[in-house]
Amino acid sequence: MKSIWAVLLAAVLLLGAGLPVHARPGFFNRDTGSAAKPLPSSAPSGKLQEVAPPGAVQQLRQNLQRHHPSLRLSDPSNDSIVSSDALELRFEIEDWPLSNDPELGLGPHVVLKIDNRAPLRLSESNGNLLKVRIDGLEAGSHRFSAWAAYPWGEAVQSPGASIQGRLHLWQKLQGTQPERDAPWLVPVSPAGEQGLQPLLVDWLIWNAPLQNLREGDGRWRLRISIDGDSFLVDHQEALWLKGSNGSNRHDIQMELLNGLGEPITPVFNNQLIHLKAPAGPKPGWMRPHLTESQLARLSGSPEPEALEVVESxxxxxxxxxxxxxxxxxxxxxxxxxxxxxxxxxxxxxxxxPEADPKPTAPEESEEQEAEPPLAEEPSKAEVALPTPPTPAQEKPAEPQQPAEQEPKLMPSSSLGGSARELLNSDGRLRKP
Incomplete structure (x- = not known):
C-alpha cells in the first residue's frame, strides 16, 4: 500500500509541477499580476541613429495628407474556400491616387502580402478596382494583408487604409495560421526593397491592443535588430534610421514580445527583411527637394498649368x-x-494779311527785271528824271505771270519843254 501511495503522490507532484509550464500567460500579460513591470522601451543604439526623412518624403507626405484612402476586399470574401489552383483577388480602393512615373518611380500604391511571400505593389487600377492573380500557392489556408502605401513604401496608418484576412485553397487547415483574435506581425519593407540610407523601418501589428493609456500599461514590445544593433519600441510609428555595417545590404529582424519581453507565437511574429544593395538611379522620393511638377507627378496629381508656361x-x-x-x-x-x-x-x-505795306525783296527784283533795257547811254537830263513811286500792295501778291506778259512801263513826268521832246512815244531816246 505504501508503494501505491508513493506512486500516486509522485504522479500528483509531477502533474502539478507541469501545469505552470504548459499554461501560457495571456498574449499581453493578462495573467502576470500587478507586481510585474513592463519592459521599458529603448532608443536606437550602436551604429543606428534616428534621423529626419528625406526632404522629398516630407513634401509628398504633406501633399498627400488631404487623401483618406479606403481599401476593402470585394472578391472572394474573407475566410472563404477557393476551389481553384490559382487565386484571383479583387480590391476596391478609394481616395488614393495610384501612379507610377517612368522617371521618378513609384507613386502612391497598394501593397499585398500573402503569408511570408515578397510583397506585391499595385499601381494600376480600372477605375477604383484592383485585380491581382496569385499563382503557385499550395493547397490549404493562407493569411493576407493589404494596405495603402506612400511612394516610399510606408503604410498609411489611418482607419480603413489597411485590411487583413484569410483564404483557403480547396480546404481549411487548422493550426497553420494565427487565430482570429491572435496578434500577428507584418513587416513593411521600403519600396524597391533596397538598402538606401536613411533606412525606412515600418510594420503592422494586427490585433494589438492600445497601450500606455496609463502608467505601467505596457502590453507589447517590438524588438528591432538591424545588422546586430537592437532596440525596443512600444508604439506603431515608422522610423528613419541612419547607420552602416560596411556594406550596402541590410538585414532587419522584427520580434513581437509581450510587456515582459517574452515572445508571442514566434512562428508568426519573428520576421526578417533582407534589403539588397542599391542598384540603378535613386527613386524620386530620395531627393532632398522636388519641384512643383515633380511633386505633382510623384503624388499622382495633375501638373499645375503655370509650370507648362515656364518650361515652354x-x-x-x-x-x-x-x-x-x-x-x-x-x-x-x-x-x-x-x-x-x-x-x-x-x-x-x-x-x-500782312501788316507791312512794304514790298518784299522778290517783288522789287521782278519789277527791276521788267524794266526795258536802254539801247544807248542815257543823257544827264534823262538820269535826272525822278523814278515814279511803286504803289503799296494791301493784299498778298497773287501768283506772278510770266515777264513777257507784263505791260511795259511807260515813263510819266510833269516836265515839259525840250526834254520831253527828246523821247519817242515808246520811251526810247530819239535819234538825231
Whole structure:
C-alpha cells in the first residue's frame, strides 16, 4: 500500500509541477499580476541613429495628407474556400491616387502580402478596382494583408487604409495560421526593397491592443535588430534610421514580445527583411527637394498649368524684335501730334494779311527785271528824271505771270519843254 501511495503522490507532484509550464500567460500579460513591470522601451543604439526623412518624403507626405484612402476586399470574401489552383483577388480602393512615373518611380500604391511571400505593389487600377492573380500557392489556408502605401513604401496608418484576412485553397487547415483574435506581425519593407540610407523601418501589428493609456500599461514590445544593433519600441510609428555595417545590404529582424519581453507565437511574429544593395538611379522620393511638377507627378496629381508656361521654349528672335519695336514706337505718338498742331498753326498764320505795306525783296527784283533795257547811254537830263513811286500792295501778291506778259512801263513826268521832246512815244531816246 505504501508503494501505491508513493506512486500516486509522485504522479500528483509531477502533474502539478507541469501545469505552470504548459499554461501560457495571456498574449499581453493578462495573467502576470500587478507586481510585474513592463519592459521599458529603448532608443536606437550602436551604429543606428534616428534621423529626419528625406526632404522629398516630407513634401509628398504633406501633399498627400488631404487623401483618406479606403481599401476593402470585394472578391472572394474573407475566410472563404477557393476551389481553384490559382487565386484571383479583387480590391476596391478609394481616395488614393495610384501612379507610377517612368522617371521618378513609384507613386502612391497598394501593397499585398500573402503569408511570408515578397510583397506585391499595385499601381494600376480600372477605375477604383484592383485585380491581382496569385499563382503557385499550395493547397490549404493562407493569411493576407493589404494596405495603402506612400511612394516610399510606408503604410498609411489611418482607419480603413489597411485590411487583413484569410483564404483557403480547396480546404481549411487548422493550426497553420494565427487565430482570429491572435496578434500577428507584418513587416513593411521600403519600396524597391533596397538598402538606401536613411533606412525606412515600418510594420503592422494586427490585433494589438492600445497601450500606455496609463502608467505601467505596457502590453507589447517590438524588438528591432538591424545588422546586430537592437532596440525596443512600444508604439506603431515608422522610423528613419541612419547607420552602416560596411556594406550596402541590410538585414532587419522584427520580434513581437509581450510587456515582459517574452515572445508571442514566434512562428508568426519573428520576421526578417533582407534589403539588397542599391542598384540603378535613386527613386524620386530620395531627393532632398522636388519641384512643383515633380511633386505633382510623384503624388499622382495633375501638373499645375503655370509650370507648362515656364518650361515652354523661348520665342523666336524675329518675334522678340517685333515686340521690342512696338515698345519703342509707342512713345513717338505724342511728338507726332505736336508736330501736326504746329503745322496747323503755321498755315493759319500764313493765311492772315500782312501788316507791312512794304514790298518784299522778290517783288522789287521782278519789277527791276521788267524794266526795258536802254539801247544807248542815257543823257544827264534823262538820269535826272525822278523814278515814279511803286504803289503799296494791301493784299498778298497773287501768283506772278510770266515777264513777257507784263505791260511795259511807260515813263510819266510833269516836265515839259525840250526834254520831253527828246523821247519817242515808246520811251526810247530819239535819234538825231
Amino acid at each position: 521654349p523661348p520665342e523666336p528672335p524675329q518675334k522678340a524684335e517685333e515686340k521690342q519695336q512696338e515698345k519703342t514706337e509707342q512713345p513717338r505718338e505724342l511728338p507726332q501730334v505736336e508736330i501736326k498742331i504746329e503745322k496747323e498753326v503755321e498755315d493759319e498764320v500764313k493765311t492772315q
